Amino acid sequence: MKEHIYTIPVTDAFRLAAEERSCPVCLMKSKLEADSLEYTLGPSYMEDDARAETDKAGFCAVHWKKLYSMENRLGLSLIMRTHVQHIIRVIDKFRGADPVKRAGLFSRSAERAAPLSLYAGLRSIESGCCICARIGESLDRYIETMFHIWTKTPELHTLVEHCGGFCLTHFVTLLNAGPRELDERGWRAFFDTVFPIQRKSMEILEADLAWFIKKFDYRSADDPWGHSRDALPRALKTVSGIVEY
Ligand SMILES: [Zn+2]
Ligand SMILES: [Zn+2]
Numbered sequence: 222m223k224e225h226i227y228t229i230p231v232t233d234a235f236r237l238a239a240e241e242r243s244c245p246v247c248l249m250k251s252k253l254e255a256d257s258l259e260y261t262l263g264p265s266y267m268e269d270d271a272r273a274e275t276d277k278a279g280f281c282a283v284h285w286k287k288l289y290s291m292e293n294r295l296g297l298s299l300i301m302r303t304h305v306q307h308i309i310r311v312i313d314k315f316r317g318a319d320p321v322k323r324a325g326l327f328s329r330s331a332e333r334a335a336p337l338s339l340y341a342g343l344r345s346i347e348s349g350c351c352i353c354a355r356i357g358e359s360l361d362r363y364i365e366t367m368f369h370i371w372t373k374t375p376e377l378h379t380l381v382e383h384c385g386g387f388c389l390t391h392f393v394t395l396l397n398a399g400p401r402e403l404d405e406r407g408w409r410a411f412f413d414t415v416f417p418i419q420r421k422s423m424e425i426l427e428a429d430l431a432w433f434i435k436k437f438d439y440r441s442a443d444d445p446w447g448h449s450r451d452a453l454p455r456a457l458k459t460v461s462g463i464v465e466y
Contacts, residue, residue, distance in 0.1 A: 230363060235381070243458070246360070261351070278350060278354065279347075315338055368411070385418065386418045
């Protein structure tokens with residue numbers, strides 16, 4: 222297969238997924254996350270553009286925690302300080318809007334609009350995350366690329382078979398994006414390849430879980446584990462898409 226610079230992250234993830242029997246999109250996502258964490262606490266935090274972005278949106282709890290665990294206390298403190306300054310600016314902007322000063326339950330909408338602005342201003346900070354946003358954008362591009370090269374790349378079909386399909390979250394993502402990205406014939410071909418793989422891997426997972434549960438019965442204590450020993454973490458990975466347990 223001819224590889225282009227934009228297809229490499231996609232094909233690499235599929236190859237690794239086949240080796241690890243993981244969801245390829247989860248692997249793309251965790252690579253993007255690692256790169257984005259690295260970028261955030263790399264030299265970029267001294268650049269105005271990058272700081273303006275992190276000041277505005279901040280990070281979600283998961284990514285604040287991951288950044289904190291990277292042990293660059295100075296870098297994170299600088300990012301955090303300007304982020305807190307941004308929060309103060311937003312609070313000050315709505316200083317005049319006293320949420321207590323209301324006419325009561327039946328106050329007119331104009332009187333209630335101001336406190337809602339403070340809510341909207343802070344809510345956009347509280348619910349935003351620069352890293353989640355970056356991952357989301359890049360992952361959408363990778364998924365587009367995957368659909369784009371799918372028909373011309375039979376190797377991907379074999380690799381999907383080896384990795385056992387996608388996690389539930391990303392299977393749903395593909396079901397949503399596929400009909401938009403492919404024409405009817407292409408979508409049908411993709412679906413006909415992936416659906417049986419997906420169905421089969423869920424069936425195997427269910428059987429492994431059943432065996433794992435059976436092993437708790439003292440009568441089965443001496444039976445072999447078969448493939449059931451890691452059935453629960455595998456199921457968590459498949460159902461929730463979380464890579465590490
Ligand atoms: Zn996944
Ligand atoms: Zn996040």
